[in-house]
Amino acid sequence: MRQSEMLLPTLRETPADAEIKSHQLLVRAGYIRQIASGVYSFLPIGRRVLRKVEEIVREEMEKAGAHEMLMAALQPAELWKETGRWDTFGPELMRLHDRHEREFALGATHEEVITSIVRDEVKSYKKLPLTVYQIQNKFRDEKRPRFGLLRGREFLMKDAYSFHDSFESLDGTYQRIFDAYSNIFRRCGLNFRAVIADSGAMGGKDTHEFMVLSEVGEDTIAYSDTSRYAANIEMAPVITEYTKSEAEPKDMEKVETPDQKTMQQVADYLGHTLEEGLKSIMFKVDDRFVMVVTRGDHEVNDVKLKNLYDASLIDLASEEETKEVIGAGFGSLGPVGVPEKVELIADLAVETMVNTTCGANEEGYHYKNVTPGKDFTVDKYADLRFIKEGDPSPDGEGTIKFARGIEVGHVFKLGKFYAEKMDASYLNDQGKSNTMIMGCYGIGVSRTLASIVEQYHDEDGITWPANVAPYQVHVLTLNPKKEEQAALGEELYQKLLAQGVEVLYDDRKERPGVKFADSDLIGIPLRVTIGKRAGEGIVEFKDRATKEQIELESDQVIDHVKQFLNK
Amino acid sequence: MRQSEMLLPTLRETPADAEIKSHQLLVRAGYIRQIASGVYSFLPIGRRVLRKVEEIVREEMEKAGAHEMLMAALQPAELWKETGRWDTFGPELMRLHDRHEREFALGATHEEVITSIVRDEVKSYKKLPLTVYQIQNKFRDEKRPRFGLLRGREFLMKDAYSFHDSFESLDGTYQRIFDAYSNIFRRCGLNFRAVIADSGAMGGKDTHEFMVLSEVGEDTIAYSDTSRYAANIEMAPVITEYTKSEAEPKDMEKVETPDQKTMQQVADYLGHTLEEGLKSIMFKVDDRFVMVVTRGDHEVNDVKLKNLYDASLIDLASEEETKEVIGAGFGSLGPVGVPEKVELIADLAVETMVNTTCGANEEGYHYKNVTPGKDFTVDKYADLRFIKEGDPSPDGEGTIKFARGIEVGHVFKLGKFYAEKMDASYLNDQGKSNTMIMGCYGIGVSRTLASIVEQYHDEDGITWPANVAPYQVHVLTLNPKKEEQAALGEELYQKLLAQGVEVLYDDRKERPGVKFADSDLIGIPLRVTIGKRAGEGIVEFKDRATKEQIELESDQVIDHVKQFLNK
Missing domain, CATH: 3.40.50.800 (Anticodon-binding domain)
Structure with a gap:
């Protein structure tokens, strides 16, 4: 292509609003232009790279046995109401009316549409399994679009959906798509990890995120320094075996701790390290009050808490609520003498502690020489904290390190969530009606392009890997x-x-x-x-x-x- | 591909809502499914054909020197307000608000977006000419979506835009794209015609529509039976040379025509053929009243009328308005004695008539033996009627025949319409600022697919040409x-x-x-x-x-x- 004939405008200056390298370089080098917040046009050279990534995605999806289709962006509200997501998806779902005042969503994802097609067209187990995908612009009205193509409001996505008559069949397809994704990101030249992720509210089973390692990533990955283990930090179980302290439990003692607000202040005041104290936090778990106790240096992982209760909503209790229930604010909470209506749970590390300290549920006071079992009774001990760097890897090999990641892909065993709500069923080989089992699989195509730039640039500009170079x-x-x-x-x-x-x-x-x-x-x-x-x-x-x-x-x-x- | 693994549902029955063959067959054979009125999903086999058409379009556009880009569907309202189309496009433009109540249009076309990009990025004649295109879903909220993919509300389109520093440069690109379009439709196996079309309100110069010949087409094409001439019927000039009647003009005579409402009734009542009488119709041309007189068997072509006055709005006067201005309703109109405020114009055929008849501008009366020039004075004679089958072809070769056509492509010399409104200018080689000159070029990709089916089917199903077969x-x-x-x-x-x-x-x-x-x-x-x-x-x-x-x-x-x- 003759450069003189191309729309390929380069900029010497870094655009003021571009915080990260991929955003800066893609704009400066004439790949993209913003038309509205989080909405971009791909200029010709940008379109070329996007097409290369698309083609890699297409080839690997076809090899994995998925068939390309193309659904519309306009989606009737009725379908979203069937699954309840018309209400739960919130303001991220862009909505509009047609000239007859009928409501539509702009496709943020296509579970509803594909499920409605498949339930109408597939009636027999003979036509299962089935895997389809599409490559198409998606719309999500992000609260705070930023980082150029990494978090936009209209973006190119590959989404795939599979339908099955057994979980084994789903497992097989899941693995094939998982492998296809690995091939795709490898062919794009990316340094990435497939990490165990949270299956969230969907009621699904396995789910992995494909994370491109990058300091600008919004997620933290916990990975083993020696094995292939990697998980979203939310999902990594702690397998540390704590050694029970051999100290003799002393008598609990109430002490004044005037003006000591933070964990660190209290520890310093009482003369011990953070990890020798207890941290107590009040949560609301589906409207029930739960106090969670961890070691002072540990952080509560609310995904674990949510999973423990199989809850649909987890939130911190407000200071007001806490005062009302316990009689003290955030800085003075502790597990000793909590009212019965508050459930008391603790991380496994707590069980091994002796003569520790905690808030006295009274402003300005703490307890010293507190020992679990003796001074308070925990309703349940469980793994409730975030994994930390240096913890043993959950697979038993090596120790945990942290990295930041950009999520470029996601594979998800949906199970029966959508099929049940939308009544997608089939007749099995006995003529009996069963609910379909589903998987869904996404790749952010334009986001992948930006991630490549995050990993391939130097002080002078982009350094494309050959497979995706324009x-x-x-x-x-x-x-x-x-x-x-x-x-x-x-x-x-x-x-x-x-x-x-x-x-x-x-x-x-x-x-x-x-x-x-x-x-x-x-x-x-x-x-x-x-x-x-x-x-x-x-x-x-x-x-x-x-x-x-x-x-x-x-x-x-x-x-x-x-x-x-x-x- | 193994059919057992595909989502390829066929139907024995013709869907009740499918009026035409392409709609019926594409649904029955498992190519498409409707998700809302005028909104379709392409199932895997349909996606394959769509991709083939896309690839043909892409190859020919690239050969013509156009570069692919990809603009977003979300378009800020501000851009449409700059050209005034936010108001003039009407309810066909789908609109929505984002979470911050900012207004957006869903791309029905992209003149505004591309012009805004080019005005920001191209400042010098050195970077012109420039031709870009994209293949992307477009949104138009049709009042009456129908005929499956032929008139949908979300559809796949290839749109291209060119920018120039001279009309000669535009002419060159226009011709290259014209040729590319001919190649595209030829490669799709289509029997089509490039027809001269109406440049409408855009102030453009040349414009051609590419019409696939088909009985279900909504447009009428007038074409020569011996030459390559073809035009949208609206655009075909009449070159018939009428022979002046040699009859001696008689004295005009007022006659009663009780209850004779239609042209045919009056002709029969007065004992002559349709073509021996005059037809008079009241129009409103930009709020001025104009009576248009034609031979009784001719039809007024309102595009010719509009062009004659260089008007922006042409409409029939209502019967009420007509009565108010003339004193008589539709059935009794005539050119004799019309008030001065009404302009009187007539088709060229009228000038040659002698002793004809017309309404007397009085309910229930007509005039006999009326002769133009003697009994009324025409302000202007012009070619004002639709061409008819049997008329000589405007290029002087052969006679005119009619065919129905489906518009699949459109090439358009926009001139400075958008560039002026949006202030897209460049510095010429003298350092002087000039307004850019533009062209735009569209192909309905999904409509092309449906047109192929209209031309390639038999009683058993579709008979794809090899180039686009799935x-x-x-x-x-x-x-x-x-x-x-x-x-x-x-x-x-x-x-x-x-x-x-x-x-x-x-x-x-x-x-x-x-x-x-x-x-x-x-x-x-x-x-x-x-x-x-x-x-x-x-x-x-x-x-x-x-x-x-x-x-x-x-x-x-x-x-x-x-x-x-x-x-």
């Missing part, structure tokens, strides 16, 4: 007014095209400095520069990522390009 | 329970796949009658049937379109398929 070779003529440069540039451009190489040809009448800077910014893997030595048939050959460069006779260019692309 | 070969095993059939089917399926042939393999456990009927309905060009003679290695080979069938040794199948596909 072009494979960037040919630059430094001074196209010089006949020998223009002629050699044109010759090489045509020769490379004839070999099926994707070439961007910078034939613009710009200064060499501008051309080099643009080329680095755009980030095509290989650069062929035609400059002063064009008359001698000498060109420069540069690897964008490594910055290695050599001079070459122009008739060696084709071979070198092929060699580079096949490596 | 698969090239349909392999049927009539009784997969018989080992030799299953084995031979599988062998041929694998062999064809290995040759890169796209194969749908009907491995379902269904009766042969069901398989044949489904296969005819789905319409893959070539069928290979493995039946009773599988044991002898004999299969049946059928051309879906011609219904020709032969028996073949199974080892000849690959060669025959290749031969068929290359023909």
